[in-house]
Amino acid sequence: MALAEAILVCLTDRPMSGYDLAKYFDASIGFFWRASHQQIYRELGRLRERELVESKEISQSGKPNRIVHTITDKGRAAVTGWSSKPVRMPSVKDELLVKLYALETVDTKAMREQISVRLEQHQSKLSEFKRIKSRFYDGKDLTVNQKGKLIALELGIDQELFRIAGWETVLRKMSDAGV
């Protein structure tokens, strides 16, 4: 249940509403731990029960009220405790690679198209990461926390570059194999 910890990590930065968190996940930490807004709201309820966050409703006119969640001392301790425990290897699940396992049975024309789509997706992620980097990090004085995020972001950039090269190689090798 590391979603709990991912949320707490976000809240070490600043108090946020569920909606804020959902956006933050979409634009930042979600690159390394994806979560939908439903997951986030559900998990926030549990965190409140476990007293790892404190929630305060803030009145708004027109729009629904915001519920702002603040990490508690207990929550901060939970993050530190979690951080010292071993992690598992990230789970591996990629249908596109499974399809490579049955090259004689699959529709290879469709597969090439899917690889092209995948390439575009990596390309757009790459652009996004680069944009974020130049906008928020380049040429700035950074706190340790920000440096950590930058390290993650740069790993993300390299990863996208690697994946683009990787799938292009796959396309070439498929041609060599005659499919």
Place this chain on the structure above:
Amino acid sequence: MALAEAILVCLTDRPMSGYDLAKYFDASIGFFWRASHQQIYRELGRLRERELVESKEISQSGKPNRIVHTITDKGRAAVTGWSSKPVRMPSVKDELLVKLYALETVDTKAMREQISVRLEQHQSKLSEFKRIKSRFYDGKDLTVNQKGKLIALELGIDQELFRIAGWETVLRKMSDAGV
């Protein structure tokens, strides 16, 4: 529910028992789509219900009887149909990267150890992939199906190499950041 398809893909190779499949997942296709034996047995039951596989019990003395599953024509058609449909981006979930997001709150000494463990895991995967490659593929005449698996395997090798370099870079950058 692409586990169903991953199993069917395995069975396009040859009929197998649940136990065989579990081993096959551990040693081959599971590099790209992990599954436990419990998941596999459960899914085999569903595949049988949907008539995508045919199951035959084979008597054995001493050991429990094997139940050998064979893909049906309907199953083969299901693989081809599935293969032409778009895939989604693999889900991203890595606690170690999440920890980078709270560098001021986490136990960085423990984190460095976790990165070392991760590096060893990638190293041993790399060795395994290379061993499989040299043992089953190098210098052999390959069918199209085998070529597909080799392409996946080589992508796996490059990926492990990339990840080793990536995490080593992270360690260096953490030092540069003073943690």
Place this chain on the structure above:
DNA sequence: TGACAATATGCAACAATGTGCATATAGTCA
């Protein structure tokens, strides 16, 4: 001789994730 690994299948319970829907208001664009 006792412990353990390998072979072989599978249930039950629980935890985590994902999909679809529901609600409510304000502002923008065609």
Place this chain on the structure above:
DNA sequence: TGACTATATGCACATTGTTGCATATTGTCA
């Protein structure tokens, strides 16, 4: 004026994944 987007929260259900257990025999190692 109607469609759409953004803000803001959340339930119900379905699927998927994990953990622990249960059974039963053979072979190997200490």
